[in-house]
């Protein structure tokens with residue numbers, strides 16, 4: 001499986017240039033963490049892939065299929081191949097864990113069956129297996145509004161996995177979770193990518209989590225890809241490019257020249273504050 005973005009651009013009707021020609025390829029069963037300050041374009045990039053946001057120009061190919069050229073029916077079919085996991089889980093609160101997971105199969109059943117939430121027995125079997133895999137084996141009948149944040153995110157992961165996607169897109173999966181639960185959720189995502197041999201692209205604010213869990217890190221700044229490499233290659237200079245959009249001054253040894261460059265910023269604490277992800281294009 002390969003996802004290939006070429007010169008992807010998105011300008012919102014407001015004039016905001018969220019993506020300024022991003023080219024990026026993701027393949028195999030690698031976990032790619034996308035980092036960058038608030039407003040860098042991370043969510044826009046992920047949302048363009050399943051066309052929740054329409055790209056302005058450029059190409060997005062999933063296993064050779066040009067996603068930007070699909071009509072509505074083709075897009076519905078292609079979206080089965082793209083599993084999406086959201087920051088705020090996007091679950092139906094009053095439904096049970098099992099019912100939420102089965103909504104991941106809606107793209108595969110007829111409209112009538114979908115309306116009646118009448119899923120084939122093999123889908124239910126599959127759901128039990130996946131719930132076991134994500135550690136919610138005995139929770140299928142619980143209502144989602146009775147679950148903790150970590151448990152909800154596991155339901156979100158199960159719902160994406162039951163789609164049998166070719167790629168997993170994950171938007172800020174840990175922002176509402178404590179550090180320990182965040183680590184567990186990241187482990188689960190990378191394990192699932194390996195087991196299913198699919199790549200996973202994770203937008204993530206916490207640089208430490210990206211360093212600990214990703215095979216590859218890509219950094220966006222102001223709509224441009226300014227870093228691509230292994231976690232080991234993400235040094236102070238690279239972090240400066242990602243979070244400040246500038247290389248640190250190298251030649252001038254005077255103390256003032258480096259002031260405000262890297263400062264005493266610690267990994268995992270981007271300088272921009274969190275803000276909520278806008279709802280649409």
Ligand SMILES: Nc1ncnc2c1ncn2[C@@H]1O[C@H](COP(=O)(O)OP(=O)(O)OP(=O)(O)O)[C@@H](O)[C@H]1O
Pocket residue numbers: 012013014016017018036037038039040041042043044045274275276277278279280281
């Ligand atoms: N629906 C929208 N309408 C207009 N502008 C938008 C919209 N969504 C995002 N933007 C703008 O596009 C740019 C990129 O936003 P995006 O949400 O993709 O960044 P991000 O890196 O995901 O940020 P965050 O980490 O805070 O979620 C920002 O300037 C933002 O204000």
